[in-house]
Amino acid sequence: MSKIKRGRVIAVWLMIALIFGVILIVGRSLMPAKVVATLENYEPWETQVVEAFSQLPMQEGGRIKLFESWANQQMLSFSGKRKSKVSNGEGEEITVRPTEWMLDIHFRPELAKQFPSFRVENAEVLEMVGLDHKKARDYYSYNELEAKLDRISELKKELEELQKNPEIELNTVQKQALALSGNLAWFESYLSYFDFAKLRADNEKSGLAWSSIILTAPKIRAAINQRAPNAPLGREELLIGRLVQEASNAARYGWPVMPPTQEGQEAWETAGARLWEVFTTGKNDLVQTSKIFNQLEEIYLHRDASGEKLVPLIKAYHDTLNKEQTVAAKASNLSAEKSYLKGQWFYRALGYCFIPGTLLVVLSWLSPATRWSRVLNLVTWGLSGIGLILCVTGIILRMVITERPPVGNLFETIPFITAAIVLIALLMELMTRRGLAIGLAPIAGFAGLVLARLYELEEGGDSLEPLRAVLASNFWLTYHVLTITLGYAAGILAGFIGIAYLGNRHLGIAEDDPKILRSLTRMNYGVICFTLLLSLIGTILGGIWANDSWGRFWGWDPKENGALMIVLWNLIILHSRIGGAIKEWGFHMLSVAGMAVVVFSWWHVNMLGTGLHSYGFTEGAHIIWFFYGLIGLVLLLSSYAKMLEKK
Amino acid sequence: MTSFRSILSRTLQIFSGLKLATACFIVLFILTWLGTLEQVDHGLYQTTKKYFSSENFLVLPEINGKMIPLPLPSAYWVSVVLFINLLIGGVIRARKGWKKVGVLMSHCGMLFLLVGGFITHHFSERGNMQVWEGETSNVAKHYFNYVIEITELVAGEIKEIHVIDHEYLEVLKPDQHQFFKLEQLPFDLEVAGYQKNSVARQAINRAPRFGERIVDGFYLEQEDSELEAETNIAGCYARLVEKDSTKGELFILWGGSAYMQPKVQKTIQHGERTFLVDLVKERWVLPNKIKLNDMKAEFYPGTINPKTFESRVTRTQEGVSEDVLIKMNQPMRRDGFTYFQAQWGPQGSDGTGKLFSVFEIVKNPADQWPKYALYVSGVGLSIHFALMLGAFIMNQFKRRNV
Known part of the structure; x- marks a missing residue:
């Protein structure tokens, strides 16, 4: 086997190993969990019921969103999954998605308690509370954890006490224990949420229900207020007080089902909070509140009924919510959110376009500059183009939902940067037509969207949350954030081109064409120039924004420093090249190292826990170190290969 | 005389050389990186003072609290050298011509930015003023x-x-x-x-x-x-x-x-x-008297995430009053002083009751200079890279036609 051919085979195998390694690591999140529990007689929810529930609007986290969105968030933060599978004991596997999972918790709590809802990342967490564990990392049901709930609660208090000490930082296991105890508390709140509707279920004949008791609240309050000062409460008063307290406590936290009915009030409330308010302050519209309670009770009473009966009840509640001003004003946002959730645009771009595209690119390396490779390139071009369209669609829908420019938080930088790299690579291919840039597009798309997926898993939460006051400026979000983010994209693309150059040079993937290395260098020079332009303008624009927000242009804040480092790095590359200190090989080596500088600025500074731009992303350090390691390895191997070349 | 000239010429050559520029960039890069990491242990103020102020000529970096015996020049003095290098090599002695106009413009923009940084570092003043609703102040701390x-x-x-x-x-x-x-x-x-x-x-x-x-x-x-x-x-x-x-x-x-x-x-x-x-x-003491008429703090419904906070003030100077709205990203600039909405309180307030506002007060003669520097260097770099891109595309086009 010639040197060139051997190099190609090595490159192909290395790349395949890397792709499958990443898929293997991330695959756990990309695919539903294997069957981890058997729930005897588990009946899946009817599709129309799930559909009706998933479209219900609610206000949570400061914005109007869909029930499905909220359920997604919750399932992700409990189990790190967006779907799971259970067996019904008769050999049938049933996929449970977030909405169905949330419906089980609210309406079939006994089944939900058996469902492996809780991901325990580290068995040490269970050892801390004296529970037997399965594998080092596994899923547990509420029932499995129930025996040690008291100990978990005690542990939570101990850890919260520890957290108050600014000199103590909880270790990973302690943080996971705290998160588990928090999830358990939320789970219990959801389990008991519809307890208020049981009053009606238990008294169907008499018609006693909170929806009707609410209408008598003013009389009850008046009776209590009319008693003599300091006179003890009577038996009936104590009883009603206890009942109100129990019902409102059971539904105090969780699904905000009640839109505001008070003048000037914007926040939605849970059923429990509203019940308490009705009996203590009397400021709410009782008729409207009673109507919603009635609709929720009806839903609860018919929870086991067929879809034909249940769906109209859900729709009746939906219609009531639609008439609310806060929901009506956000109708188009909710419609966009529905498309966003249904489309799973980033996921589809990854699975249908960038992964197959990457594999095709790798295959094309086996026989470069042949008709076979040209066909593969053409298909890759198409796949990357479709992937880009899917990605951009997802980004546009997010813009419609949030009513802001495409990048407003750290998550949003990922699909944006990914789309930008793919777009630039495709444009470069259009301009150069050498079959070089096209190879970068699916690889960048693959890497970027895998990162997006990992980020979602690590962070959970709502990535569509509204912006904080200091960021709430569409002007600056458009000009500064997009420019600096495009600078990141260009910097990463330069690194990819650098790797392509080093791979070609040392492994001889396309050495049949002698002009290829020069072409890569020209291409990279252009990309580095754009990285400098975008980073410099973005950094100065950021300074001008900071000058308007915080009263100083430059404050040596870590994020500012990171941006400056990208500018300086690119200045170093360009000036070293112009001054003759580096040649082609050095130029590409520095551009590969530049990727590490971009990653430091983009991600690492957020983990330092200091500065004004800290986004609180602290759990993904291992991914960053893996990335640095990978870059280090490329540089090391290339240096070794260069040494061999000299010999 | 000849030897003096040759020394002068050699010195000029060194000070205007690309090697010196590259060295400055490398040192600045390292300092910025170390100065970022050290903030974790020593906070922003101490680290900034150590790495980036004119007080120190040399700094000894620390990583994870351990001193590294590698003295580095402080960023301030490296920036001074870079300024000289840019002025002599990047502007005065640089090749002139329409093809280089973009680079020249960007160098001038950077010089302007560095001068602005120097003026800010030495001549700007910063403080804060806390005013309760209904009260007036003209004193910054x-x-x-x-x-x-x-x-x-x-x-x-x-x-x-x-x-x-x-x-x-x-x-x-x-x-x-x-x-x-x-x-x-x-x-x-x-x-x-x-x-x-x-x-x-x-x-x-x-x-x-x-x-x-x-x-x-x-x-x-x-x-x-x-x-x-x-x-x-x-x-x-x-x-x-x-x-x-x-x-x-x-x-x-x-x-x-x-x-x-x-x-x-x-x-x-x-x-x-x-x-x-x-x-x-x-x-x-400030030349303006600021009366806080109303402080408005809003949160996203059902959360503690701030949506906006803004102050309606009456500014009075020499008997002339005007009503001004100061809020995040919208400061008030008057007579060389800039008033920013920095904080509000009292702590734990939900935005109701009597509130106070804290304004950051800055007097910076070079306040808007970065903006001008951006215009100059941004246009310069855009011209330069557009010319390069044009040449690249033409080249590709020609090659394809050949």
């Missing part, structure tokens, strides 16, 4: 600098304030005594045991652990500098010294005296005259 104020009182009213400036205080070491001659006052002052961050403790509550001196039931306990240096509270011991060198009793001055009961400040009766001596953050 410095974030870090402490001064000793000796206020003469007449019938309980302030007659005159004499100040010992922060630059004389912050150089003092805890074991150092410093005599301050006060020409306009009937006494002088001796300051000892100055600490940049300290706690004044009542000995009755907690006995001194390191033999600190107790004065009037109080003693000063030294603290490590806070990561957020603006929360440091300075303290010192002081005594009056009569003009005939007779020394008075020691007393404690502590920057946090306003928050302490009984207050750690000294009232001095000197003959018929009354003076109040206190250690306080440096204050400056």
